[in-house]
Amino acid sequence: MAETVAMRLLLVEDNAELAVLLTTQLQGASFSVDHAGTLGDADALLLSRDYVAVILDLGLPDGNGLDLLRRLRAARRPLPVLVLTARGSVSERVQGLDLGADDYLAKPFAFEELKARLTALLRRPGALLGQSLSLADVALDTVSRETRIGGQSLNLPQRETQLLELLLRRADRVVPKSIVEDQLFGADDELGSNAVEVYVHRLRKRLEQHGASVAIHTIRGVGYLITATEGAG
Known part of the structure; x- marks a missing residue:
């Protein structure tokens, strides 16, 4: 797992x-x-x-x-x-x-x-639920579902929060599009051809608007990658 x-x-x-x-x-x-x-x-x-x-x-x-x-x-x-x-x-x-x-x-x-x-x-040893995830100035509490940028709270919709969690858990590694699709949507969801791209675009835009020191990269034909931007502390 x-x-x-x-x-x-x-x-x-x-x-x-x-x-x-x-x-x-x-x-x-x-x-x-x-x-x-x-x-x-x-x-x-x-x-x-x-x-x-x-x-x-x-x-x-x-x-x-x-x-x-x-x-x-x-x-x-x-x-x-x-x-x-x-x-x-x-x-x-x-x-x-x-x-x-x-x-x-x-x-x-x-x-x-x-x-x-x-x-x-x-939360048992080896399980997946770490309470706090962070990269540069972006932090996500996986229990309260609160996202903070530079200490300021950012209210994200549920699926964007799930996407951010997914990326942060594999920060600096590519997350295949198939995994994003699999984890964000239920087995019975009817997906448009660009459903994943829409949520990635929305999350990227929100992070940029709030000055987050991270960037979400699209690796064409493969998936998505979140990294700290250059100069981030």
């Missing part, structure tokens, strides 16, 4: 109403979310996209969520997995943890607890 640089989650949950609610809440907390209602859909998404974590229900129409967990661990994928389930017995929890689940939350639960547990998982 070293190449996964944005906060994209896979939610595996067959209850459509709960899935919509959780997706909305997680997006409000600045995560990007793809939803799978079955093990088959989850397997397909895991093959085609990168995620920072999986939120996994156990009772699914085509099997037990633990089967997906077994496959992930057998493939030695270190992807954090937070299990959600109505099955609350100690033995069932122990079984899930023994199979490699990173945390376990029984239904019903408060969203704030889910968010706190998820954030804790992503």
Whole structure:
């Protein structure tokens, strides 16, 4: 998962109403979310996209969520997995943890607890959620989602904040356009041919207007690169 640089989650949950609610809440907390209602859909998404974590229900129409967990661990994928389930017995929890689940939350639960547990998982050693990212005079708090330039707060829209985070996590390295596309947009989003270019242009313009000592470069045919400008301290 070293190449996964944005906060994209896979939610595996067959209850459509709960899935919509959780997706909305997680997006409000600045995560990007793809939803799978079955093990088959989850397997397909895991093959085609990168995620920072999986939120996994156990009772699914085509099997037990633990089967997906077994496959992930057998493939030695270190992807954090937070299990959600109505099955609350100690033995069932122990079984899930023994199979490699990173945390376990029984239904019903408060969203704030889910968010706190998820954030804790992503802050573990080797995980992706560093609280503060910075380059030259640009800083981004990945928890509050606040961007600051030279100490002054800059109010960025959600996708521009996600794009800035993506670039800052790989500062001075090219981020392929395919990764930007994959991490900024959901699997069901209908993208125009220049959708990524539009968001890059908007973010670049905002940073320039606020005098940021960084530059976003377009590497034609490859992707995008953020660097400190010459003379930046």
